[in-house]
Amino acid sequence: MALHVKHLSGDKRRAITVETVIELAAEQNPNDITTAAIANRMGLSQGALFKHFPNKDAILSAVMEWVSKRLLSRVDKAVQSIASPTAALEAMFMAHVSFVAEHPGVPRMLFGELQHASDTAPKRMAQTLISHYRERIHKFIEAGKAEGELYSGLDNDAAVSLFVGSIQGLVMQSLLAGDVKKLAQEAPRVFNIYLRGIRSA
Amino acid sequence: MALHVKHLSGDKRRAITVETVIELAAEQNPNDITTAAIANRMGLSQGALFKHFPNKDAILSAVMEWVSKRLLSRVDKAVQSIASPTAALEAMFMAHVSFVAEHPGVPRMLFGELQHASDTAPKRMAQTLISHYRERIHKFIEAGKAEGELYSGLDNDAAVSLFVGSIQGLVMQSLLAGDVKKLAQEAPRVFNIYLRGIRSA
DNA sequence: CAAAAGTAAGTGAATGGTTACTTACTTTAT
DNA sequence: ATAAAGTAAGTAACCATTCACTTACTTTTG
Structure with missing residues (x-):
């Protein structure tokens, strides 16, 4: 019937909830997103969420699951059918950055979850996402070394850290500027420096 | 008489408060450090803080002021009497990392403040700290170019972003591992890659 | 020089606002 | 008609802030 907005199916409602939280996380401190704020943005009463x-x-767990699936499938898609490891790293970098540009709330939520002392379910999910993400970079760096594209003396763990950090740096800058558009402009220039740091001769 | 712990002078009390907050920020989400938690750690009643x-x-503003002064003076000291711009960048990097290793709560508080939507006083202080920090890196990168130590085609802004990001990456990894000691070990290896990315030939 | 007056620092119990979650009841869709 | 989805009005916990009062020390004054 599509006319009624009320009484949506549970699955649809859950999906909308997740998107709403990510939307809100782009606008305010993820740590103080209240259930009231979520419900309000969805045009629902607070109690309905429960x-x-x-x-x-x-x-929050549902949000983390959404993020994990979407981010990983996005970078995986960006990378498939790319032969060169360094080209794959670049594609992965750009895919990640454009994902963040589309959903600025995502890195904020991730970092917000990692800050917690007790290990809650969403925190553990954030941790596994990042560890999966790091694994993928690791593979490409090893492959790049094997193919001679990367500096043979390269420290793999450090290279992975710097890859992740370079994105963090971009995110932080966009957080400071309050401007997400600059992400896409700055990203290739930052990656160029990174690439120069890891490639051979 | 030095025997009494109670009734300290205001200045001392304020200093202890700041240190306590930074201590707490290393252990829990900075966003939910309560005044009760601060007072409790100090062996005071909640009301006494006020x-x-x-x-x-x-x-929080006092904390940010403490951080700004200490971090900037630390990196400035590390850099003085170093002629080579790249060596200065390295010294600055290491000074920053060791500062963070000593006070793991600091980057967490900084990032936590930047997350806020409204611009509170402590948020503005965090912003100016970072902008001062970036200025210093900028100068060294320009100097490095002028002296031919750095790649002439280097994008200055991107190089600054990556410098900051490389530290962020290290911090994030130590956040994941829950281990601050690895910071000092990984730091030089990450910086080596960064340096390779910006230096000439 | 000591009692009185003053003051900064401390306590502990309100206070009012906010938040996650519950409950009793109503609406909608199949 | 019944189960899922919604509402509105709770509740208990928590938090920053305030307040009335006490304690430790300093300054003033007879």
Whole structure:
């Protein structure tokens, strides 16, 4: 019928909830996104959220699952059918940056979750996402070395850290400037320096 | 008489408060450090804090001021009497990393403040700290170019971003590992890659 | 020089606002 | 008609801030 906005199916509602949280995280401190704010943005009452999620942590977990799936499938897609490891790293970098530009709330939520002392479910999910992400970079760096594209004396772990950090640096700068558009402009220039640091001769 | 712990002078109390907050920020999400937690760690009642600070924001502002002074003076000291711009960059990098290793709560608080939507006093202080920090790197990169130590085609802004990001990456990894000691080990290896990315020939 | 007055620092118990979550009841869709 | 989805009005916990009062030390004054 599509006319009624109320009484959506649970699956749809859960999906909308996740997108709403990510939207809100782009605008405010993820740590103080309230269930009231989420419900309000969705045009629902606060209590309605708890028909779909048992508690707030479950909402955040759903967000983390969404982020994990989308980010990893995005970078995986960007990388497939690219033969050269360094080209793959570049494609991965750009895919990640454009994902962040589309969803600025994502890195903020990730970092926000990692800050927690106790290991909550969403925190663990953030940790595994990042570890999966790092694994992918690791593979490309090893392959790049094997093919002679990368400096043979390169420290693999450090190279992975710097890859992740270079994106962090861009995110932080866009956080400071409050401007997401600059991300796309600066990204290739930062990657060029990184590439220069890891490639052979 | 030095025996009494109670009734310290206001200045001392304020200094202890700042250190306590940074200590707490190393252990838990800076966003939910409560005035009760601060007071409790100091062996004071909650109300006593407000004899020294008008409100919680003033406490956070004091923390940011502490961080700004200490971090900038630390890197400035590390750099003085170093002629070569690249050597200065390295010294600055290492000084920053060792500062963070000593005070793991600091980067967490900084990032936490930057996350806020409204611009509170402590947020503005975090912003100016970072902008001062970036200026210093900028100068060395320009000097490095002038002296031919750095790649002439280098994008200055990108190089600054990557410098900051490389530290961010290290911090994030130590956040994941929950291990601050690895910072000092990994730092030189990450900097080597960075240096390779910006230096000439 | 000591008692009185003053002051900064401390306590502990309100206070009011906010938040996650619950409950009792109503609406909608199949 | 019944189960899922929604509402509105709770509740208990928590948090920053305030307040009335006490304690430790300093300054003033008879």
